[in-house]
């Protein structure tokens with residue numbers, strides 16, 4: 001007798017090469033079996049999902065979920081779990097000076113499974129050029145203390161999976177501190193043996209410089225932005241240095257965000273065969289009422305750009321799970337994995353999709369989460385956030 005049977009669904013589990021009609025059985029919070037439909041088996045509870053997609057609990061590779069401390073922060077459970085995302089990677093909202101609070105008040109408290117990149121700057125994302133004081137996190141490199149990074153990583157290795165830096169001129173004293181900040185982040189990542197994750201839009205450094213400091217397994221986020229220090233030239237052709245970096249194993253993250261996803265750049269790069277390893281929202285305070293809303297809306301944009309659904313699911317399940325080094329338990333429906341499961345309805349119609357440059361295209365399909373389970377327990381869902389103007393300039 002199983003605890004739960006999710007029946008009548010189309011299962012897509014790229015990690016297990018499953019793409020077809022199956023029932024998913026759950027016991028003791030784990031996936032117990034993938035069964036032929038209508039198998040005669042007993043379960044305490046059966047949920048008929050009527051032709052919808054059953055996929056591993058979605059993983060949003062790029063979010064900011066430290067509300068009340070970072071001005072970017074939002075609550076993980078309503079913005080992620082209640083929208084079909086069972087695990088997230090917080091993208092360096094906290095640095096070493098405030099990480100204990102992030103652990104205590106977020107990671108250890110919320111229902112969403114939260115992993116973290118540690119920001120190279122100890123204060124993390126508590127201020128920006130648009131706050132008072134208007135200071136980016138690289139305004140004083142004394143905050144980038146490699147020894148403190150090492151201390152904090154060593155006591156939080158179960159949740160910290162990489163080191164983050166934002167290379168953007170106005171976060172680094174008009175670019176003056178960018179090159180040295182990047183070196184400190186490189187040093188810190190090497191010292192703790194974790195990947196380096198770099199954000200580069202509007203950096204004063206060249207993309208060639210940034211990529212030359214990155215190794216196999218490191219991640220460049222905001223890979224489809226249309227600003228300075230991107231992967232393409234003026235004709236939207238992949239730059240030679242970018243091709244070389246991809247060939248040697250640098251990974252790409254979408255990180256849609258408020259200013260970092262451009263339909264034109266994304267379309268051009270997809271046409272040139274440049275596929276992102278991770279499809280992520282970069283959801284935060286300034287974009288969750290548009291244009292980001294939630295992870296599934298970013299997934300809708302890739303369906304709109306012609307990516308097949310199983311490839312979209314791969315980039316929101318097993319590929320991020322591998323980066324987190326949790327691929328036996330997360331991002332898959334293999335027997336024994338956590339029963340983190342998302343059921344998605346693929347709806348047809350006309351759905352406006354807005355990129356970060358403010359351009360609207362009309363999507364023909366849209367994914368809507370209809371059931372979410374965390375360790376086999378159902379989770380309450382919330383509707384897509386309503387569209388509202390941006391609260392302030394960051």
Ligand SMILES: [Zn+2]
Nearest residue numbers: 062091255282
């Ligand atoms: Zn971000």
